[in-house]
Amino acid sequence: MKTKYALPMVLAGSVVLSGCWLDDDDDPATTSVRVLHASSDAPAVNVRVNGDVVVPGADYKQAAVLTPGAGLADIAVDGLLPSGATATVISADGVSLRADTNYDVIAVGKVGDETIEPLILTDDGARDDANSARLRVVHLSPEAETVAAGPVDVYVTAFGDPLPAEATFSFSFKESVGPLELPASDDYQIRVTAAGSNGVVFDSGQIGLPVGSDLLVGAVDNTVFGSSPVSLLVLNGAEVSELLDIGTGAGIRAVHNSSAPTPNVDIYLNEEPDGSPAATDLAFGETVPGAPSTGEYVPLDAGDNRVAVTATGVTASTAIDATLNFANGDLNTVVAAGVLAEGLDALVFADNNRRIATEAKLRVIHGAIEAPTVDVFLIPTDAGGAENTLIGNSMPALDDFNYAESSGYLGVAEGNYVVFITSADGATVLYKSPSLNLEVGGVYTAIARLNEGPESVATVTLMDDFVPVIE
Structure with missing residues (x-):
């Protein structure tokens, strides 16, 4: 071209x-x-x-x-x-x-x-x-x-x-x-x-x-x-x-964020669903590329790119079939979310991974359709640890945060924090993180999803610098 x-x-x-x-x-x-x-x-x-x-x-x-x-x-x-x-x-x-x-x-x-x-x-x-x-x-x-x-x-x-x-x-x-x-x-x-x-x-x-x-x-x-x-x-x-350099292209990564009964899925990039999937058997909560490479991207040519998602091994129908237009240099995270019976949503978020020497960059994405509106709190970790850290009288960092929204990249001072996700009125804690260390120059993404375990209603998929690189 x-x-x-x-x-x-x-x-x-x-x-x-x-x-x-x-x-x-x-x-x-x-x-x-x-x-x-x-x-x-x-x-x-x-x-x-x-x-x-x-x-x-x-x-x-x-x-x-x-x-x-x-x-x-x-x-x-x-x-x-x-x-x-x-x-x-x-x-x-x-x-x-x-x-x-x-x-x-x-x-x-x-x-x-x-x-x-x-x-x-x-x-x-x-x-x-x-x-x-x-x-x-x-x-x-x-x-x-x-x-x-x-x-x-x-x-x-x-x-x-x-x-x-x-x-x-x-x-x-x-x-x-x-x-x-x-x-x-x-x-x-x-x-x-x-x-x-x-x-x-x-x-x-x-x-x-x-x-x-x-x-x-x-x-x-x-x-x-x-x-x-x-x-x-x-x-x-x-x-x-x-x-930009003419050969820069675009980068894409994907997250399976649709809970049961959505099965494991295959992802096709610019291929018919009966062709070769770019990723196969991706389970709920997993990412492509997977750990320890969640800060990496699958390269694509700039322009229109087809993204299709099917149940693993199923080629007769698609849960998502979208054509996404990427400019030269675009980086995007695509979150497959929603309810299978109603048709899955392909939520596309532009990524900005420039590192800043004076702050950490934190982004929260609401991908849990089961809790359509929530509040998100970012609380400095108490000296006694995450277990002693409480919301108290703190104001939410994200108030009335809706499904399919992104916080954008928030500049955060270096330190240890606990993330709380609560109901929209702040009365019910849906998720409480362990102590998270945010360092200057770091880029961090957390995607809210349903927790299939017993501890809380919600949990998060962690990406970028939340995931340690294994040499």
Whole structure:
């Protein structure tokens, strides 16, 4: 299949932010400052200028364009912590801003190894041809630096051309190149290799560079799916789009969450139910891939994919037969839930496994149709252990949580917790977990289901970092 992209593309999960801190009494001369969050393990941040928050809550891969008065400015970036507090991760005091210069202030590096810092680029906007495609390119990926063991070579060619003998340019982490002016065309291809190597680690496929475009392209850590260490962020003003390696594909995993009388099941991916199942004899509460690989995915091509579920060994009828459309880079958990006699539900949830150095990420999915509305409590474990931990007067983390809903990823402070699932009025405890240790940088998913044992009405299927990896 021939896939073609045009730059700049539509927004890919990014939020456009804007702001201004020019007071009426200040010099009317202004400049342009674009702020980009490019630190892959950092939380959402506030950007402060001269002590005032001018960009609140910018997340990874988001950008803001600001129009301050020319002169000196103190710029700081504060990480947002799960407690509601903030921690300053970048401080750049006395930055000189000229009216005839555009600035890019980029949060680069990582919080976890304390390498996060501001990278400030300047640009006068000059160009020789108003109809050309103008590019500036910056290396913002510490992961690519590690994988390549040094600099990378970048090849910008006509689509389908073999790699030339010489790269268009080479650069290292935190270096930038440009501006480059290229003839506008919809027939380009960008490929990246380790310096001196022909092994391509990123391939854009066919892309277009529009007439008159003025783009900043940043190579950042790939935090979605696939083997490429990088993706490309394309900034056009405050608009941000993400370009993934053309071969990234999509990932899927599945959970059998429909209780008896639903039998064990077979799962077919893009196969007729009388073909070869991708997974067979999956029991209630089990996952595909199974432990210890519940953080892994079955790879699929982007586009439409058929998912069919049958009783094990039964090919005459399907309990689920759905066509799901996945974009390049999508990760999804599919939960087979509901009641067999009424037709099973295929509940599809988008996964976001980016790890954040300052918090744990916890997601709860309600997959137990037997308890359609519940409350969920997340209580720090008592010093005496889980058995002594009680709900007390705590407020629910998820109030009136309904079947087929997801909490999304909740930022949680590191520590030990007990999860309670109760009736919607909080009066009846349906499930109480053992003490669960949530670590910073961890990603955790718990899927509520019926407990077929005697202890409580509900239990959970644990995925991601709840399941230890066995070497």
